[in-house]
Amino acid sequence: MEAVEHSDHSPALGQGVGYGIVLGLGGVFALGMILVTFILRRYNRELQTSEMFNTAGRTVKSGLVAAAVVSSWTWAATLLQSTGVCYRYGVSGPFWYASGATVQILLFATLAIELKRRAPNAHTYLEIIKARYGTFAHIVFLVFGLATNILVSLMLIVGGSATVNALTGMHTIAAIYLLPVGVVAYTLVGGLKATILTDWAHTFILLIIIIVFSLTAYASHDVLGSPGAVYDLLVQAAARHPVEGNKDGSYLTMQSREGAIFFVINIVGNFGTVFLDNGYYNKAIAASPVHALPGYIIGGLCWFAIPWLTATTMGLAALAMENTPWFPTFPDRMSDADVSAGLVLPYAAVALLGKGGAVGTLLIVFMAVTSATSSQLIAVSTICTYDLYRTYFNPAASGRRLIYMSHAVVVGYGIFIATFSVGLWYAGISMGYLYLMMGVIISAAVLPATLTLIWAGQNKWAASLSPILGLACALIAWLVTAKRECGNLGVECTGSNNPMLAGNVTALLAPIPLIAIFTLIFGLDKYDWKSMMAIRRGDDHDIAVSAGLDDIEEIPGQQQNTESNGSGSGSAAFEEEQKKLARAGKISKTATVVLTLAFLVLWPMPMYGSGYIFSKPFFTGWVTVGIIWIFCSFIGVGLFPVFESRATLVRTVRNIYRDLTGRSHPRTINAQQLVGGEGSKAPTPGDATPTNEKKGGKEVVGAA
Numbered sequence: 271m272e273a274v275e276h277s278d279h280s281p282a283l284g285q286g287v288g289y290g291i292v293l294g295l296g297g298v299f300a301l302g303m304i305l306v307t308f309i310l311r312r313y314n315r316e317l318q319t320s321e322m323f324n325t326a327g328r329t330v331k332s333g334l335v336a337a338a339v340v341s342s343w344t345w346a347a348t349l350l351q352s353t354g355v356c357y358r359y360g361v362s363g364p365f366w367y368a369s370g371a372t373v374q375i376l377l378f379a380t381l382a383i384e385l386k387r388r389a390p391n392a393h394t395y396l397e398i399i400k401a402r403y404g405t406f407a408h409i410v411f412l413v414f415g416l417a418t419n420i421l422v423s424l425m426l427i428v429g430g431s432a433t434v435n436a437l438t439g440m441h442t443i444a445a446i447y448l449l450p451v452g453v454v455a456y457t458l459v460g461g462l463k464a465t466i467l468t469d470w471a472h473t474f475i476l477l478i479i480i481i482v483f484s485l486t487a488y489a490s491h492d493v494l495g496s497p498g499a500v501y502d503l504l505v506q507a508a509a510r511h512p513v514e515g516n517k518d519g520s521y522l523t524m525q526s527r528e529g530a531i532f533f534v535i536n537i538v539g540n541f542g543t544v545f546l547d548n549g550y551y552n553k554a555i556a557a558s559p560v561h562a563l564p565g566y567i568i569g570g571l572c573w574f575a576i577p578w579l580t581a582t583t584m585g586l587a588a589l590a591m592e593n594t595p596w597f598p599t600f601p602d603r604m605s606d607a608d609v610s611a612g613l614v615l616p617y618a619a620v621a622l623l624g625k626g627g628a629v630g631t632l633l634i635v636f637m638a639v640t641s642a643t644s645s646q647l648i649a650v651s652t653i654c655t656y657d658l659y660r661t662y663f664n665p666a667a668s669g670r671r672l673i674y675m676s677h678a679v680v681v682g683y684g685i686f687i688a689t690f691s692v693g694l695w696y697a698g699i700s701m702g703y704l705y706l707m708m709g710v711i712i713s714a715a716v717l718p719a720t721l722t723l724i725w726a727g728q729n730k731w732a733a734s735l736s737p738i739l740g741l742a743c744a745l746i747a748w749l750v751t752a753k754r755e756c757g758n759l760g761v762e763c764t765g766s767n768n769p770m771l772a773g774n775v776t777a778l779l780a781p782i783p784l785i786a787i788f789t790l791i792f793g794l795d796k797y798d799w800k801s802m803m804a805i806r807r808g809d810d811h812d813i814a815v816s817a818g819l820d821d822i823e824e825i826p827g828q829q830q831n832t833e834s835n836g837s838g839s840g841s842a843a844f845e846e847e848q849k850k851l852a853r854a855g856k857i858s859k860t861a862t863v864v865l866t867l868a869f870l871v872l873w874p875m876p877m878y879g880s881g882y883i884f885s886k887p888f889f890t891g892w893v894t895v896g897i898i899w900i901f902c903s904f905i906g907v908g909l910f911p912v913f914e915s916r917a918t919l920v921r922t923v924r925n926i927y928r929d930l931t932g933r934s935h936p937r938t939i940n941a942q943q944l945v946g947g948e949g950s951k952a953p954t955p956g957d958a959t960p961t962n963e964k965k966g967g968k969e970v971v972g973a974a
Contacts, residue, residue, distance in 0.1 A: 282437055357588050364582045376567065
């Protein structure tokens with residue numbers, strides 16, 4: 271047990287604060303989302319159908335898509351692991367972390383467009399695998415997809431609970447079980463729409479706290495207070511503890527051998543956690559077709575500043591202040607176990623801002639853990655509902671039955687993941703270990719999954735067998751390297767950089783020769799993309815009837831249910847949508863190539879190759895760019911979603927006021943919206959009959 275409890279130092283906050291934030295704040299968000307869901311039903315005619323629960327009606331705009339992407343990609347690891355690599359390797363760590371995990375989001379934008387274009391009715395990417403290759407490939411990717419979600423969920427809960435324990439003394443097991451409670455509650459009530467709205471709220475708060483931390487460290491702190499002061503303290507820190515493998519042992523250089531190894535592991539592992547995590551496909555599916563591309567590009571660019579600036583601020587603050595009495599471990603340095611557990615950020619925050627820093631850290635970790643966990647809950651519930659239950663057990667499942675399954679999986683998965691996390695805690699497996707290992711386990715499926723959507727030539731055997739054989743090769747490379755490096759297969763040895771590097775790189779690259787071999791053996795496929803178009807949405811007519819509706823298409827988000835087959839009245843709209851998506855696809859390919867080259871080659875490589883050690887003015891500029899970037903991120907995913915939805919917000923507030931003051935009943939409000947178009951003040955004469963008005967009213971009364 272001693273190996274798992276990470277610190278003997280007394281926590282900065284009391285257990286009451288820990289329980290208050292974990293339970294209290296979780297409860298506030300849950301109640302808030304329940305209220306929002308009620309308002310949307312009462313004033314915006316949003317009925318909780320299976321489609322709405324799992325796809326948010328496929329109408330989400332780019333600002334909210336960007337906020338959801340940022341929130342889903344801001345795990346506990348984003349804040350804690352990135353700060354840890356900064357503490358270990360200096361300024362290179364945060365940049366390698368941020369750039370090595372931004373490119374996947376940018377590249378995924380292309381995949382998001384292809385998904386919208388080729389399979390407009392899909393709920394998961396696994397449905398696309400099934401439609402193209404059949405049952406065997408579907409089951410293979412089902413295993414890899416669920417393994418991805420489980421690994422990510424474990425990292426979130428294990429990393430989050432370790433931080434709560436370090437800051438408040440709250441028992442780790444209590445934190446593990448209580449962290450998901452509020453998330454399960456609001457996900458259960460509001461589905462994907464609630465997840466996306468809370469993603470925005472969490473991201474908003476998170477960015478404000480990061481801005482406070484960075485301005486404190488670089489502008490107002492007594493010991494630090496300016497980039498120049500931080501620079502001087504880092505030079506002293508390097509003299510005391512030079513970094514092995516860094517140019518001249520400095521913390522202020524991009525040339526870091528271990529940092530570069532981490533970069534490769536990071537970029538490989540993150541391909542798996544984006545391209546195989548159904549949560550990202552959920553966001554693409556939820557996006558209105560024209561908003562998918564800008565949503566992912568804005569999201570990727572805004573996300574970059576979060577780990578880069580957070581880690582550059584807090585990791586360097588820890589190095590600068592660890593020999594002062596304000597640092598929790600003083601007079602000792604942090605142990606390797608503490609760093610791996612993700613405790614650099616909380617310790618630096620306590621040194622920087624005392625109890626206020628501890629509360630701030632607790633809040634941002636809570637936000638990161640809960641928002642990303644809600645994404646995982648929806649991802650797993652969608653897979654289990656559509657890829658397991660509807661595909662293999664009940665193909666004719668009604669909308670009500672599909673919602674029941676989604677609810678059951680959300681609760682069941684929350685309990686399962688907490689219990690699994692307890693097992694890892696007892697085994698001494700940290701968040702850092704899981705982060706490095708995930709690529710070994712899942713990345714062999716990245717290339718076959720990607721080619722499913724972008725290459726008509728991949729045959730089903732190449733798609734099905736290359737992930738299995740690639741995983742076997744990766745495990746062999748990982749464990750053989752560990753055995754050769756230090757002669758045993760313990761957690762410490764298998765978790766070191768070289769074995770993880772070998773396993774991660776093998777996992778991602780092994781499918782390249784494997785796919786080529788299976789293509790030679792079984793020949794090129796000549797896929798026509800038609801079976802993906804045949805994927806059907808959930809049948810929610812039973813829910814519509816119970817709400818007093820004769821026509822399911824009166825519910826927002828359901829209107830395109832029959833359009834995507836290109837027939838009937840929706841054909842012209844569908845063709846127009848396809849043209850827009852084809853154009854967006856061309857833009858996304860160009861944009862992602864340019865941005866990827868910028869982040870991975872043009873920006874960092876000259877500094878790495880030259881071994882440049884930052885001068886004081888250069889370091890000041892480096893930090894200034896980070897601070898400007900985080901403010902741009904705040905505008906992009908904090909303020910822009912509000913601006914983009916201003917018409918809906920104004921209309922909803924006006925309708926609430928009219929309802930509360932007795933000037934108009936929701937029945938009348940919704941009849942007007944249904945008949946005269948969204949946002950209209952009165953029905954257009956001749957556009958509808960009184961029964962239609964009544965129908966709109968009945969729907970909302972029944973729903974609310």
